[in-house]
Amino acid sequence: MGFSQGHFVIQNKKQTDKIQFKLINNLIILPVEINGVALSFLLDTGVNKSIIFNFLNITDTLQIKNTETIFLRGLGEGDAIKALKSKGNILKVGDAININQELFAVYDPNLNFAPRLGVPLHGIIGYDLFKDFVVEINYTSKYIKLTSPAVYKYKTCRSCETLNMEFYKNKPYIYSTVKIKDKQVPVKLLIDSGGSDALWLFEDDSLGIHVDNIYFEDFLGHGLTGSVYGKRTKIEEFSIKHFKLQQVNVSFPYPESLIYVKQHKDRNGSIAGNLLKRFNLIVNYPNKTITFKKNRHFHDRFDYNKSGIELEQNAVRLVKEKDYNYISSGDFLGSENNPSKTSVVINTKYTLALKPAYSIVELRADSPAHKVGLMVGDIVLSINNKSTDKYTLQEVTQMFYDKHGQRIKLEVERDGVELTFVFYLEDIFMP
Incomplete structure (x- = not known):
């Protein structure tokens, strides 16, 4: 893993901080401050660059410095998007601060995820934050806890499972198992907290990864470079060591949406928010490990949108x-001239909001x-x-x-x- 740009440090003696987040459609929406401006970012383990968008109507004080034009690619059927690479930004997440944060500013108004979430969203952050801390993600209490690796202490947890992570282009992968047509298939999956589905798999008949039963074709979501479509179905079982989940929702994106992501040829899919939220996580990029502990959502049914x-x-x-405008004459407790009666006029008006x-x-x-x-x-x-x-x-x-x-x-x-x-x-x- 590379560490070419600035680092985050925690500005308190305990070297740890807890930040509350909103969980919207299985996605973590986190308060972030950039150059003194309060914004909302998606916490996404599936991205290796910090991206800011949907900010033109916020304020001029962001002072995004236009230094270099580049093109970004990601999930979706569209073309690469134009971005401006900006260095030397001050980025704060709780008490954690980086005074030399690299940002990729996208001015294209079409890159705007806020309408689909119903809450403001101004950017995406992933690797840049995770690389410097041990990050606890508590999906039940809706907070993340950032701790300096030098002071972090693991607690004994017999009901937890810890897996090694592999990195490709600063994105984390784990090995797990899916059961399709009574066959156990080992898979290498991207940990993708920025996806709202449970599981994505890439069809591969040679491995036995394919749609085996009833499915329907559907819109799967928005990627960085456009919409993603594919097939939705269920698989018999998904396993992370001794944790086993049955009848798990799975999506098979169409190949045209995967041209960029399939550059990593060993990748078989992604484990995303609707599955991750069933665990509380300890994500340790410096040590290349992730710990899963099941929470109260573990046994929730895997539902899906049945309306279309x-x-x-x-x-x-x-x-x-x-x-309502209340207009009173006299005193509610009466007066010398009118000791027992008080008249109250309620004037109902209608306003447009x-x-x-x-x-x-x-x-x-x-x-x-x-x-x-x-x-x-x-x-x-x-x-x-x-x-x-x-x-x-x-x-x-x-x-x-x-x-x-x-x-x-x-x-x-x-x-x-x-x-x-x-x-x-x-x-x-x-x-």
Whole structure:
């Protein structure tokens, strides 16, 4: 592993700090400060460069220095994206600070993951933070703990499993096992905390890694250079030493999305957020080890979106709200002239407020939502008779993960016309 640029140091005597994060769609969203400006970053073990984007409307005080133009590649079907390499930035995560942080600033407005998450997101950080610390990731209490390797002490844990990590281009890999068609297959997987799925596998018939049973074609997510599509299915079992998980969600991305990532020919896929969150982790890049300890999410069912709808918070809409103005005459406790009566006038007014608008941006063919006539571009006004402005994007999306047969009623706006659709969630993997 290389250490060419600046290092993080923790600015307190204990050489350790705990930072709370938000867990959105199985992704860790972390508060980060760059050149004095408070931002939100995705903590992503799958990236080896710190990238900043979606910042043009924040402030000029970021002072991103344009030093060198480069092109970045990653997951997705699109072309490489243009970025400006900037050195000498001050980056803080809690009490950890790096005064010579290298950043890759992307000005392309299309690289914006915030609408899919429903929360602000200004960049991605991975290797640059992990390389200098022992990092504990507690998915249940939603915090990371950064500790200087010189003072970190491991606690005895008989229920933990510690694995060695291998690195390729500063990205961590582990060996584990998948069970497909009753066959145990050893696989080398990228540890990818920046992915929201459970498991990605790359089809390889020579190894027995392929879609064996029922599947459906779907949008899998956004990569650095575009959208990723593939097949969703389940595998019988996934194992990390003695930890075994059954009926695990797995996605098989189409090859056209993997041209760049397949440069590492030994890689068989990725272990991502929906699987990682079932453990609390100790990630030790300096020692090249990772420790897994199962948490209360370990036995959670592997669910998936049964509606066929992908939503995005990409606009706002005007919502009429009640505004109560209380006008009182006299004293509520009475007065000398009017000891027992007090008149209160309640004047109800309506105001217009801007609320987030959730629109359909992906619609799976032959899904329940598609079959009843919903379309890409529809703006969802209400779900099950309750206005969507009462929910976060994550709360609305979570309703699509409900049980088989659950009734969903959507009121949408299409070309200025309000329409109502009813469909029932469908679990194609039910026996």
